Amino acid sequence: MGEGEGCGSLLPQMPSLRHGFKLLRTALWYICFPEEVTVYIDPIIRFIFTVYHLPPIALVLALTHSGLERIVWVLIVPVAQQMEKQPYDSSCMTTFMLGMYHIFLLILPYSTLGVAVATLGHKVLHCFLETMVDAHSTHQGKDYPLFAARLRFIMQDRQRYYIFLVVLFLLVSVALSGLHTDLLVAWPAREPWVVSGAWCIIALQVSFVWGSAISHPELPPHPFIWRRIVGIGDGEFARFFCGTWWKSYIHYMRYIAIEMVALIAFVALFFRGPLYVLSSSVELVMYLNMPHLVGHAVVSISASIINIQCSLNWLRRHSDAVIPVIFIASPFQLLLFRAMLYFRHHQMTVLLLIGVNVLFIQRVIDLVREFDVTEAGSVYWKYVDKDEPIPPYLSVILENAYETKSSHVDVASLDYLIDIKAMKIHRDGEEVDLERKQITEYGNAHSFIWDGRFYAYTVPRMISVQSSRHFGGKHFRRVYILLRMITSCCLMAFTALVMGLLFQAAFPQLHPLPVRVSVSADGNALTVDHIVLRMHLLSGRADVTPTLPIASSAMGSASAAFKWHNATSLGEDWYSSLCARTFHDISIWEISLLALASYLSNDDEVKEMLDFMSMHMGSDWVVRERHGKDCISIDSSTQPTGWDGYYDFYSAKHDLSIIAVSGTDMTSFRDFLIDVNVFFEVVLYHLLSNIIPGAVILPSELIADLIRLASLPAAKNREPETWETLISSRNTNLRVCENNNYRRDFFADVYNHLAFVGSRPNPPKHVLLTGHSLGGAVASVIGSRMGIHAVGFSAPGISLSRKKFGIDLENIHKFVTRVISSHDIFPMIGGSGGEEHHVECLAKTRELCHAMEFLVGTLWRSCGSIRARYPSIHSVV
Known part of the structure; x- marks a missing residue:
C-alpha cells in the first residue's frame, strides 16, 4: 500500500465533511458553549480539573513510600535485629567509630537501592505535578501549553515520533499487565455507570478532536499522510495541530467533559439517588483526567x-x-x-x-x-x-x-x-x-x-x-522547587528514622524505657511512670494521699493536667453500656490495665503489676511464653519477623488468654517506622479528603482498593485459620508460618503464636486481643482475620485499610470494639467500624487525651459499677 492510500477514499469527501461540521457547529456551538457563561465558569472548571490531579500524585507518593518501606523491612530491619543480639560498646570512641563504619558498610547496598527508588519516585512525581500545573496554565492564549510544546517538539522529527510511539505502547502495556484485573473487571463490575460514562465521554472527545480538525479551514492539504504526520518536510501538520487547532479548540475538551458529567448525573439521579450521583461524578472527573495524565507522561518520558x-x-x-x-x-x-x-x-x-x-x-x-x-x-x-x-x-x-x-x-x-x-x-x-x-x-x-x-x-x-x-x-x-523541598524534607525525615533504628539497635543505651512500674514496699500502691505522666493505683491502706498525686518530671503534676474532681458516685455510670461491658466475665477496666502492661519491656515489672492486680483485684493473670517462632518456614515470605511487642496473659480461673499488643513507644525509632508503615496511605487519604472537593463521599470500596494498590502488597496471602477452626481441629502439628508481606506485617508472629497455642492439646477456652493506639489497630487486624474479639483503646480504625490487610468488613463489625476519647485525633484515622464507645476527655490539655493512663483513670472515675467491683482499689490518680 502506497503512502496515503489508507485515507484516499476519505479525501474527496473532505469539503462535504467540513460543510457538515460547520452546520453542526452553527446549530449547537453557542447552545453548549455560550461565551458569557464561559467567562464566569471557566475558572471553576479549570480548578476542578486541576485539583483532581492530586489523587494520582498521592498514589505515586504512596507507591514510592511503599517501595522504601519494603527495602527497610526486608533488608535493614534484619540487620538491626542482628545488631541487637551483638550490640556495640560505645564507651570507647574508637569502638564507637568502628561500629558506625560497620553499620555504613552493612547498609550501603540498601541505601543505594533506596536512593534509586526515591529518584524514580521523584521523577514520576515531577511529571504528574507538571501535568497538574499544565492543566491550570495558559500561555499566550493556549491551554495545556507544556503538553502542546512537547508534543510539537516530538512531531518535528520522525525518530522522536517513533520513540513516542514505543513509549506509549510500553507504558500502556505495563499499566494493563499490572492493573488489568482492576481496570477491566473489578472496577467496571462495581461502578458500571462511572466506567461506561467515562468511555462515552472519551469517545465523544476523540470525535470532537477529529471533527474540529478536519473541518478547520487552515487544515493542511492531505494532512493524514504518514510522512506529513511524523514531521518529514516542513512540519506543517505539527504547526497546525499544536498551534492553530490547539489554541482554538483544546479548552473545549474540559467543557465537553463537564457537560457530559452533568448530563450523566442528571440521568442517574432518577435511578440511583443524589448521594450516588455526587460520588460517581467525582469518580468520573478523576477518570477523565487520565488521558491527559497518560499523554503527558508519554511525552515527558519521550523527551x-x-x-x-x-x-x-x-x-x-x-x-x-x-x-x-x-x-x-x-x-x-x-x-x-x-x-x-x-x-x-x-x-x-x-x-x-x-x-x-x-x-x-x-x-x-x-x-x-x-x-x-x-x-x-x-x-x-x-x-x-x-x-x-x-x-x-x-x-x-x-x-x-x-x-x-x-x-x-x-x-x-x-x-x-x-x-x-x-x-x-x-x-x-x-x-x-x-x-x-x-x-x-x-x-x-x-x-x-x-x-x-x-x-x-x-x-x-x-x-x-x-x-x-x-x-x-x-x-x-x-512547582519543581517546591517539590524538591518537600521530597528532600520527607526523604531526610525517613532517613533519620532508619538511622535512628540502626543506632538504637547497635547502641542499646540510646533507647530509654518509656514506661516503668514500681510497687510500694507494702504492696498497697502501684505507680506507672510514663514518659508523659505518672499514674497511681492506690488501695485503701496505701500511704500516698490520693488527691495529691506525685508528678511526672516530664509533664508537671497530674492533678494540674487532669480534671480529677469529675467522678461519679458509687454505682453510678456515666457510660452505662461501656462500664457494664465485659468479655468472658472480665471488665473493660481490667482489660485496659493489661493493655497498659503491654508497654512494659521488663518482665519483672510486668510480674509486679500482675501481683498487685492479684492482691487487690482477685485476678490470677500469669505471663505465658511467646511462640511466634514455633512454626514451619517454607521461604523468606514465611520467616518469623522476631517482633516481641506483645504479651500472652493467661487466667486459669476464666480459662482465658488475653494477647496484649503494645502501642507506639515514643522513644523508639522502630515504632515510629511501624506507624509510618501501617498508617501512611490512610493518613494521606484523610489529608486529600480535606483538600479535594467531594473526596470524602467516594465509595469506601474504591478507597480500600486504592490503599491496597498503594501499599504494594505481596501476592494473595493464605487465609489464616480462625480460632474456632484451630481449637476444633485435632491436628497438633506445627503450622506453616504466616506470610509476613515482605516483613512489613511485623505482627505476623502474633498469628504464629495464636496458631501454636490453638493447636495444642489443651488450648484456652477463650482468647481476647487488646492494645492501645497502634497496638489496638494491630489487635483489630489480627482479631478480624482470625475471628477473635479485639478491644482497642484510642486505636485508629482499620475499615479503610481492610483490603491492605486482607480483612472482610463484616468481620470488623463482628469482632472489633474500640474505646475512643474525645479530642483524640488518632481514632479519627482509618474510618469507623465495629462496636465503638466514646468517652469525654477529662484532660485540661488535648495532647494528653491519647494517653492510655488517662483512659484507665477515666474509666475508673466515670464508672461507679467498676469501682464497686474492685472495692480494694481506693483511687486512681
Whole structure:
C-alpha cells in the first residue's frame, strides 16, 4: 500500500465533511458553549480539573513510600535485629567509630537501592505535578501549553515520533499487565455507570478532536499522510495541530467533559439517588483526567529519552570529555555497580538500578557540557545588548544547534523562541541578539580535571541531583522547587528514622524505657511512670494521699493536667453500656490495665503489676511464653519477623488468654517506622479528603482498593485459620508460618503464636486481643482475620485499610470494639467500624487525651459499677 492510500477514499469527501461540521457547529456551538457563561465558569472548571490531579500524585507518593518501606523491612530491619543480639560498646570512641563504619558498610547496598527508588519516585512525581500545573496554565492564549510544546517538539522529527510511539505502547502495556484485573473487571463490575460514562465521554472527545480538525479551514492539504504526520518536510501538520487547532479548540475538551458529567448525573439521579450521583461524578472527573495524565507522561518520558540521546551524541563528538565524565561519575558508579552485584539475582531491582544509572550518567555529561560553555570552558555565549553571559543550561542548547548546524533547538520551551540562524532569541516579549565566542579549540576538555572551578561547578549540582528545569515557564519552575523541598524534607525525615533504628539497635543505651512500674514496699500502691505522666493505683491502706498525686518530671503534676474532681458516685455510670461491658466475665477496666502492661519491656515489672492486680483485684493473670517462632518456614515470605511487642496473659480461673499488643513507644525509632508503615496511605487519604472537593463521599470500596494498590502488597496471602477452626481441629502439628508481606506485617508472629497455642492439646477456652493506639489497630487486624474479639483503646480504625490487610468488613463489625476519647485525633484515622464507645476527655490539655493512663483513670472515675467491683482499689490518680 502506497503512502496515503489508507485515507484516499476519505479525501474527496473532505469539503462535504467540513460543510457538515460547520452546520453542526452553527446549530449547537453557542447552545453548549455560550461565551458569557464561559467567562464566569471557566475558572471553576479549570480548578476542578486541576485539583483532581492530586489523587494520582498521592498514589505515586504512596507507591514510592511503599517501595522504601519494603527495602527497610526486608533488608535493614534484619540487620538491626542482628545488631541487637551483638550490640556495640560505645564507651570507647574508637569502638564507637568502628561500629558506625560497620553499620555504613552493612547498609550501603540498601541505601543505594533506596536512593534509586526515591529518584524514580521523584521523577514520576515531577511529571504528574507538571501535568497538574499544565492543566491550570495558559500561555499566550493556549491551554495545556507544556503538553502542546512537547508534543510539537516530538512531531518535528520522525525518530522522536517513533520513540513516542514505543513509549506509549510500553507504558500502556505495563499499566494493563499490572492493573488489568482492576481496570477491566473489578472496577467496571462495581461502578458500571462511572466506567461506561467515562468511555462515552472519551469517545465523544476523540470525535470532537477529529471533527474540529478536519473541518478547520487552515487544515493542511492531505494532512493524514504518514510522512506529513511524523514531521518529514516542513512540519506543517505539527504547526497546525499544536498551534492553530490547539489554541482554538483544546479548552473545549474540559467543557465537553463537564457537560457530559452533568448530563450523566442528571440521568442517574432518577435511578440511583443524589448521594450516588455526587460520588460517581467525582469518580468520573478523576477518570477523565487520565488521558491527559497518560499523554503527558508519554511525552515527558519521550523527551527525557531524546535528551539522553542528545547527551550521548555530544559525548561521542567530544571524546576528550570522556575522562572528566568518568572522573566525576566513578565514585557513584562504584556504588551502583556494587548494588547491582549485591542484587544480581533480582532482575527487576537490577533493571531499576540500570535505569537510574543511565539518568545519572546523562546528568554528569550535561554538567560537563554546561561547564564547557562557561568562561572557563571552550565556548562562551552572551547577550549582545546587555553584555551579560547566557546561563549555561541555555548555552548548551544553543551550542548544540550551532555545532550540528540545525535549524531547530533540541528543547521544548515556553520561555524562549530561538532563531539560531539569525542568532536571535525571543524572551519576555523582547528580541535579543546573541553572540558566540570561541575561547579555546575543542579537544581540551580532558584538562578540566585539573581545574578546581570544574569541581566547584559540577560536584554540588551532582550531589544534590539537580537537573535543568528552566524551559517550562516560571510556574513549572516554582512547582519543581517546591517539590524538591518537600521530597528532600520527607526523604531526610525517613532517613533519620532508619538511622535512628540502626543506632538504637547497635547502641542499646540510646533507647530509654518509656514506661516503668514500681510497687510500694507494702504492696498497697502501684505507680506507672510514663514518659508523659505518672499514674497511681492506690488501695485503701496505701500511704500516698490520693488527691495529691506525685508528678511526672516530664509533664508537671497530674492533678494540674487532669480534671480529677469529675467522678461519679458509687454505682453510678456515666457510660452505662461501656462500664457494664465485659468479655468472658472480665471488665473493660481490667482489660485496659493489661493493655497498659503491654508497654512494659521488663518482665519483672510486668510480674509486679500482675501481683498487685492479684492482691487487690482477685485476678490470677500469669505471663505465658511467646511462640511466634514455633512454626514451619517454607521461604523468606514465611520467616518469623522476631517482633516481641506483645504479651500472652493467661487466667486459669476464666480459662482465658488475653494477647496484649503494645502501642507506639515514643522513644523508639522502630515504632515510629511501624506507624509510618501501617498508617501512611490512610493518613494521606484523610489529608486529600480535606483538600479535594467531594473526596470524602467516594465509595469506601474504591478507597480500600486504592490503599491496597498503594501499599504494594505481596501476592494473595493464605487465609489464616480462625480460632474456632484451630481449637476444633485435632491436628497438633506445627503450622506453616504466616506470610509476613515482605516483613512489613511485623505482627505476623502474633498469628504464629495464636496458631501454636490453638493447636495444642489443651488450648484456652477463650482468647481476647487488646492494645492501645497502634497496638489496638494491630489487635483489630489480627482479631478480624482470625475471628477473635479485639478491644482497642484510642486505636485508629482499620475499615479503610481492610483490603491492605486482607480483612472482610463484616468481620470488623463482628469482632472489633474500640474505646475512643474525645479530642483524640488518632481514632479519627482509618474510618469507623465495629462496636465503638466514646468517652469525654477529662484532660485540661488535648495532647494528653491519647494517653492510655488517662483512659484507665477515666474509666475508673466515670464508672461507679467498676469501682464497686474492685472495692480494694481506693483511687486512681
